[in-house]
Amino acid sequence: MTPAFDVLIIGGGVTGAAIARELSQYKLSLALLEKEAELAFGVSKSNSGIIHPGTQNPADSLKGKLCVEGNRLVRQLAMELGVHFVEVGELIVIFHEQDRPALLRIKEEAEHLGVSGLELVDRTWLQTHEPLLNSDIVAALFAPTAGIISPYRFVYALSENAQRNGVEIYLEHKVTGIKKHSSGFLVRTENQVAFQTRYVINAAGLYADEIARLIGIQNIEIHPRKGEEYLLDKKQEHLTRHLIFPLPDKTSKGILIIKTSDGNPMIGPTAEPVESKEDLTTTEAGLNKILISAQKLLPTISKEDIIAYFAGVRPVSGNDFIIRHEAAVPGFMQVAGIQSPGLTAAPAIAKMVGKLLQEQGLKLKKKRIFHKQRQASPHLFNLPLAQANRLIHRNPAFGDIVCRCEMVSAQEIREAVQQGARTLDGIKFRTRAQAGRCHGGFCTTRIMKILAEELNLPLTEVTKRGPGSEIIMDCRGTKFCAPTSERDANEK
Ligand SMILES: Cc1cc2nc3c(=O)[nH]c(=O)nc-3n(C[C@H](O)[C@H](O)[C@H](O)COP(=O)(O)OP(=O)(O)OC[C@H]3O[C@@H](n4cnc5c(N)ncnc54)[C@H](O)[C@@H]3O)c2cc1C
Incomplete structure (x- = not known):
């Protein structure tokens, strides 16, 4: 059966995740479609992580206004979501x-x-x-008022909390077709899934122009x-x-x-x-x-x-963000050209999108129970020694250090998988394991083993960033085969 939603968000970067979290406080059925194996694998993974104060934007620009508001909102979200x-x-x-x-x-x-x-x-x-x-x-x-944040952990915190509040997230669902009909849209994905929805939000980053074209809007061009x-x-x-x-x-x-x-x-x-x-x-x-x-x-x-x-690639379209309801396609919202300071502005963009949806007839009624807070997992690398010791005493798996450069334990990696990590990059972004001086030379095989165990997968299906980036190929396959010593280590 075709799943039906009030609002469907295309794109799981910081913009899509912030919109999902913002809308999840209302009585709505919501879905987010992302083409990659995990969220935050687009522009939102490769940026400077600065929460800009709003100092370097044209005085009357939308991005300037949303940056200043975003700077205020990020603090509140960081507290609520443990970022x-x-x-x-x-x-x-x-x-x-x-x-x-x-x-x-x-x-x-x-x-x-x-x-x-x-x-x-x-x-x-x-x-x-x-x-x-x-x-x-x-x-x-x-x-x-300038600040710093981990851009991917911000996306994961927003999306985990949105999910807890009922948002359905579909990974590896690349949108390839959108059809307008009398009561909304039929959105199709590459893997042949169809979604019915009343409203569509185009938050596809570098590909927002291609999504716009699927519905006949030709006047958005993204210049990388x-x-x-x-x-x-x-x-x-x-x-x-x-x-x-x-x-x-x-x-x-x-x-x-x-x-x-x-x-x-x-x-x-x-x-x-x-x-x-x-x-x-x-x-x-x-x-x-x-x-x-x-x-x-x-x-x-x-x-x-x-x-x-x-390197990261900014989705540039002119000098400002393009955030609008597309009058020619009622119910379709553009959130395009979200170049810098998009990380900062995302929570303010989300609020603006909420208002635009309301203007287009969507009723925003608050849920009786909205889980505002998120319990963040502890990270040894930012805990004082005494606190780390207490944690290890309570659960010795926190003392089983997998990544020595960044001090990441087996327990943190398991928790990351339980919270949604599916790939080596997903583990790196959530925990910092593999992000140190040795670039994972020491810990990659151990992390792969944990991923395989937690996800119940053969090691040959563990990937760096999704299908096509497998690390070990079956020796009967035609591609790369890990050296015997590495395979033996993995299979122990
Ligand atoms: C080098 C660099 C430094 C920056 N520094 C800062 C900074 O310090 N502070 C700041 O505020 N901003 C900064 N930015 C800007 C900021 O990173 C972006 O504005 C922000 O990440 C954009 O987020 P997004 O969600 O709109 O796009 P993305 O993160 O790209 O998300 C869009 C998502 O849509 C998905 N998608 C695309 N097509 C489809 C499809 N057909 N179907 C399903 N999903 C699809 C993509 O896979 C992607 O995950 C920087 C940018 C760069 C490149």
Whole structure:
């Protein structure tokens, strides 16, 4: 039978997950369809994790308004859902007095958007609070409300809570067809499943233009813009106290020094238009550009500090977000062009989508019981030693360390699987196992074994990020076959 819903969300990144969680407080039947093996495998996995204060957006832009509101809402959600959020503040620095008017303009525009606490700070302030910054920096705009969060753990917290409140999540369901009919839509997926729904929300990130085209809307174009980022060793955690930004240019906020909620600082990102939405390559040119720009801000940064790198692709469509009800297709909502600051703005986007749905006749009646809170699983890497010891005493599986670089236990990995992880990347994003200096060289086989046990799968079906990324192939197959020693270890 075709499942029927009030609202169907296409896309399980931070936007789709935030919308799902927001709508789950109402008496509605809701579904979210995601093409990948897990949520947060699109743009939402590869970003800087900054909860922007709203300082670098055009004064009258939708993204500026939603960024400022999102910054407020993320704090509340982080508390309700047990996500680690830290308000670290940001500094936009200048090297020349002649750039002071530009800094003042950013301040004025941000104040117009409602950003609070902005302050111009001078060289003496900077020398006290950020002693490692380049001493040629003459002043900075300090925005205390900037924060940091783990982008994927935020998505998982939102979606787990949405699910607890009744949202049905369908993974590996790539939407390939949408038909409008008198009472709503028939949405079809690649795996031949059909869904009936009254409303559709297009939150498909880089592919929002392709989803729009399925229903005949041709005027949305997503232009991929790649950003390379480089992660530094955790030893450099205290390199800076704040997020450090140069003056922004027309297309991007520039190369930053980023604090992350997991400790490792990052430098980046670049902003390069690319042909392919799947271009996640990092390049020598990107690395050089980032190193030179980061060292200009903070001369002690060294190439040897870099332990990992990645690239993300921004779904750019003009200069602003496109969030609207599609009048030509009643019941169809576009949430497209969600480039930066989409991570920050997502909870505000979700509220805006709720209002748009209401304007289009959807009744939003609060549920009598809404589970607002989520109990987060403990992570050894951010627990004080005494607390970690108590945990291990209560459950020795917390003392069985699987990932030595990041101190992740077997129990945390099992809990991650129980909460929805299906792949090695899913485990990495939830727990940090494999994210350290050895890149999983030590722990991958053990994690695969736990995944296989918990999901009741043969090891040959354990994947890195979904079908097609299997690690071990059956020796009768034609592809890669793990060396005998590795196979033996896995099968023990
Ligand atoms: C390098 C970089 C740094 C950034 N830094 C920041 C930052 O510090 N702070 C900030 O606020 N923002 C930042 N951003 C922006 C932020 O990451 C994005 O705005 C946000 O992640 C977009 O989320 P989304 O849910 O709209 O898209 P996505 O996360 O891409 O989610 C869309 C989902 O739709 C799925 N999908 C696509 N097609 C289909 C289909 N046919 N059927 C089913 N599912 C489908 C995809 O698989 C994907 O999971 C950054 C972006 C980049 C690239």
